[in-house]
Amino acid sequence: MHLDYHHCVQCVEGVHETSWHLFFECPFSQACWLFLGLTNFHMEPMHMIT
């Protein structure tokens, strides 16, 4: 899909939006994970997804 604008709308710095950013790097998603009790963001990618 071609999009003219593909920066994260949750971040003010114009961060390039990737699936990894949306699920794990974005401060908004990290706040959601913290709310659900996930606090370790330094695992291997497959462990994070699992």
Ligand SMILES: [Zn+2]
């Ligand atoms: Zn973001």
